[in-house]
Amino acid sequence: MNKNKIALALLIPTLAFSLLLIMGCSTQAVPVNQTPTTPTATPTTSPQTQNPTKITVKTPPKISGITMTEVAKHNSESDCWMAINGKVYNVTSYITSHPGGGAILLGCSKDATSLFEGRHSQNAHNILQNYYLDNLK
Numbered sequence: 724m725n726k727n728k729i730a731l732a733l734l735i736p737t738l739a740f741s742l743l744l745i746m747g748c749s750t751q752a753v754p755v756n757q758t759p760t761t762p763t764a765t766p767t768t769s770p771q772t773q774n775p776t777k778i779t780v781k782t783p784p785k786i787s788g789i790t791m792t793e794v795a796k797h798n799s800e801s802d803c804w805m806a807i808n809g810k811v812y813n814v815t816s817y818i819t820s821h822p823g824g825g826a827i828l829l830g831c832s833k834d835a836t837s838l839f840e841g842r843h844s845q846n847a848h849n850i851l852q853n854y855y856l857d858n859l860k
């Protein structure tokens with residue numbers, strides 16, 4: 724009789740423990756043919772929004788026109804600009820070809836409209852266009 728009691732006393736906790744083990748395993752069990760899903764952390768913000776690189780292309784404003792202050796800086800035989808009728812010309816390379824000789828130098832760094840107009844042919848006007856830089860600001 725005592726032997727039976729001892730056996731029961733040992734058997735009950737063993738069974739209970741085994742039951743607990745089985746239950747514990749079954750909750751973790753993965754059905755056949757089903758791949759266990761590993762939880763993936765969803766980032767709250769994507770890397771792009773975390774540190775966005777803003778690319779702003781700014782088109783520089785078109786700089787148009789040359790001031791008389793700039794024209795005035797070009798006042799020599801080796802660097803001769805002049806303004807004629809609201810346009811600026813760099814005539815440096817024409818100086819040695821000028822039919823009127825060194826008289827052209829009188830117009831360097833100046834508004835030479837009055838010097839040029841009235842004494843030059845249409846051909847001279849056409850030649851002048853080869854040296855156009857920009858409009859006078």
Ligand code: HEM
Nearest residue numbers: 822823826827829830835838839842843844846847850851
């Ligand atoms: C603004 C200052 C200039 C002065 C004071 C000047 C002066 C003269 C002078 C005195 C003559 C000789 C003909 C004449 O007796 O009338 C002449 C001729 C000529 N010049 Fe000028 N010149 C100037 C600028 C230019 C420029 C900038 C050009 C062209 C880029 C030019 C092109 C000519 C040509 C082609 C002739 C031959 C005649 C004709 O086709 O009109 N000159 N210039």
